Amino acid sequence: MRVKRYLVNALPEAVSQIRTDLGNDAVILETKEVKVGGFLGMFRKKKMEVIAAVETGAVKQQDPPQRPVQPEVSAMVEQILQTAKRSGAATATLEPLPMQQARPNVTSAYQDQKQPVAATSETRPLSAVKHPEKPQHEMESPQSRFRMDKEQFIINEIRDLREYMVKLTRESQSQKRLSESIHALKDRLSLQELDPVWSERLIETLTEAEKEEGTAFSYDETWRRAAIQLQEWMQPYCLSGIREDATVLHFVGPTGVGKTTTIAKLAAEYKIKHGRKVGFITSDTYRIAAVDQLRTYANILNVPLEVVFSPMDLPKAYQSLSDQELILMDTAGRNFRSELHVSEVNSLLQTFEPSETILVVSLTGKTADMVAIADRFKKFGVSKILFTKLDETSAYGAIFNLVMNMELNPTYLASGQNVPDDISRFDCHAYVSLLLGEPAHE
Known part of the structure; x- marks a missing residue:
């Protein structure tokens, strides 16, 4: 049996590390609150000590290969994971899971590492923690609600990330579709602090005109058409002095x-x-x-x-x-x-x-x-x-x-x-x- 000790801020952080180091077949033997650091017994910080073990013959689950992502996407994903981690740590501290309670009946197993530890209700494999099968009446417990809320939070963050990436892709494709003269006009309107709603409306009008005529406008033609359109929009308000x-x-x-x-x-x-x-x-x-x-x-x-x-x-x-x-x-x-x-x-x-x-x-x-x-x-x-x-x-x-x-x-x-x-x-x-x-x- 392989036993390892972890010193973390909260249990979710330890679970992630245990899965990485020992695999999904690992079991948590003991958890307790300890104080570390400080000076002369003062200013010590509270930590969570977690003891985990895995059968020597258990094979660590290999992580699937990851697809390369763009730097900006990686940064955003990292931000989401950090947010989820902080949220999980804060909630776990306020509402401890049963695994965070001390288990005297399994302490002897930790002391005698030669004795195998059976996977009981007190020492469940991490794979079981990930996909628990519980009766319906137990789903209403605070611990179950915490896990459900955490999962929903991560799902929402990933959905927002996906929508943001779709938006970036559309904007990038839109920039590529603009002709050189219309792109220059858009930059000019931005410098003039024109409301983006009206700027986008004007750019869309000119782009559609280019498609209908099957050719990219020259700079002079783009400016001329833009002037006509802007005057047409403003004209009703300019008639009343x-x-x-x-x-x-x-x-x-x-x-x-x-x-x-x-x-x-x-x-x-x-x-x-x-x-x-x-x-x-x-x-x-x-x-x-x-x-x-x-x-x-x-x-x-x-x-x-x-x-x-x-x-x-x-x-x-x-x-x-x-x-x-x-x-x-x-x-x-x-x-x-x-x-x-x-x-x-x-x-x-x-x-x-x-x-x-x-x-x-x-x-x-x-x-x-x-x-x-x-x-x-x-x-x-x-x-x-x-x-x-x-x-x-x-x-x-x-x-x-x-x-x-x-x-x-x-x-x-x-x-x-x-x-x-x-x-x-x-x-x-x-x-x-x-x-x-x-x-x-x-």
Whole structure:
């Protein structure tokens, strides 16, 4: 008989080692908890001592040959096995199996290694542990549930691994199917931070067009078709700018996006280029010198300015500016993730005059933050958006994402600090050209 001692953290770990060393015919003679290591009797760690034995004539079961796997697959499988191992060790410690209990009746067999040990209910072969045959009523025991839960956990992990590998294979095959020009376009859209949903949809459309025509498109042709498709998607939202009959324009948005400068640019455009009488209202009394900044622009443009501190001040301000053809209102930049702050700003936007409310966002911000802000204001009927700081970024996909995903109507693009030059009406064709850039070189 061959006897071997194992020092492990938990029984499942020992079972795996015993099967490897002694084979499935091995039996566990004794298990007990011991303490090892430490210093001067302190800080000792708990371990599990497992004594296993196998008949000398027993033949160790050979493991089947393994197929070579890719490095990334091997790493993932190893991660799954480690997770399963930790899960099994933790559960085995909390709910010990019968084999973990000490067996005095088999201790003598360990001491006298010359005596053969029979495979009884107390010393079962490991093969029997792997495939136990128990009555139905015993299947409800905690030990049985533990084994069933562990097996189900491993099955689920392997299923997830298989699905992941299928996904990787499909993506790899998809990359191989793309022509050189479409692959270059996909890289361009990724750099522009276009939503992957729209990017994949565009790539799929172009790939199908290549199949129908039986030829790979040139770079110029790919870019041309992509521009046509993007414009077609955006066109319904680009047709609605600021209403011509609007007499009050409210500007809302986070702090630091350039609302005050944008208002000055638009005031100069309407007053100088269109000859309209313009007035200012500001409620941005939270930010230091915000009123002084707008007052400076008002003095330069020679337009009146009214300051309001609450909704009760609005009727008086509108009365003072009643002879103006267009009133531009600046609101305070607040934390618009807060429903309270949005409601507070919205209370200042009530008027009996034809009006428009325009959300101002900076292209230097995160798309996720812009989406969160837009979602807050859409609840109050805001559907127009103005983008600033175009000159401070080289990624323009956020515009497309907000317009298409949030169904917002773009109005203007602002690109600098010069008043009134650095602002222009949103043009769908010009924007798509900016988004795609020049075709990649063949």
